[in-house]
Amino acid sequence: MMKKHTLILLAAIALAGSWATVALTQPATPPAEAPEPPPPPQPFSPGLDDLMTMLVQIRHTKLYYAGSAKNWELAASEARELRNSFDRITKTIPLYLGNDVAQSMGVFGTPHLDKIDKAVADADPVAFTKAYKDLTEGCTQCHAYMEHPFLVMKVPAGPNTIFPDQVFTPLP
Numbered sequence: 001m002m003k004k005h006t007l008i009l010l011a012a013i014a015l016a017g018s019w020a021t022v023a024l025t026q027p028a029t030p031p032a033e034a035p036e037p038p039p040p041p042q043p044f045s046p047g048l049d050d051l052m053t054m055l056v057q058i059r060h061t062k063l064y065y066a067g068s069a070k071n072w073e074l075a076a077s078e079a080r081e082l083r084n085s086f087d088r089i090t091k092t093i094p095l096y097l098g099n100d101v102a103q104s105m106g107v108f109g110t111p112h113l114d115k116i117d118k119a120v121a122d123a124d125p126v127a128f129t130k131a132y133k134d135l136t137e138g139c140t141q142c143h144a145y146m147e148h149p150f151l152v153m154k155v156p157a158g159p160n161t162i163f164p165d166q167v168f169t170p171l172p
């Protein structure tokens with residue numbers, strides 16, 4: 001003869017089983033409403049780090065390969081693009097951590113670009129090497145000035161392996 005509490009236990013198990021069956025056979029609940037439409041596109045608002053990566057770093061590197069190959073036409077173009085990038089950056093991000101970006105570009109960037117332009121116009125590889133080194137130090141100095149001392153730039157070493165799809169030597 002079964003004890004009373006064993007019977008209660010069996011009844012509870014049977015009840016739970018039938019609930020589970022009911023739950024499994026229920027149809028999936030239909031979505032209450034249509035999903036929310038995605039938000040409209042926002043204008044692209046790059047940060048200074050994005051602009052440095054997208055505009056400045058690449059042109060700084062290309063300028064080196066053009067100048068060190070004595071491709072003065074291309075070097076002139078890269079230097080001009082770099083200057084334009086500096087200019088556009090100051091318009092997009094006039095203030096960074098309380099610093100006037102245009103003013104800092106005027107101290108750490110453009111004076112070195114002036115020297116690059118002169119070296120390129122004179123087709124002077126020695127002056128180019130010196131101006132490029134100074135420009136590169138200017139990059140690092142501005143990073144330190146704007147509280148990013150760990151962003152240290154350097155003159156590329158060795159031949160170009162970064163842009164294998166572009167010719168840096170002068171046109172024949």
Ligand code: HEC
Pocket residue numbers: 047048049050052053056057060096101104105108109135136138139140142143146148151153
């Ligand atoms: C006016 C000051 C200034 C000058 C000049 C400047 N930078 Fe920067 N750069 C910054 C600041 C500030 C940051 C950090 C931005 C951030 O983290 O949002 C930065 C970030 C960078 C980064 C890191 C980007 C990343 O997300 O990995 C690179 C690379 C860089 N700069 C390259 C250069 C090079 C190359 C030059 C020189 C040709 C240069 N910068 C000149 C201010 C400057």
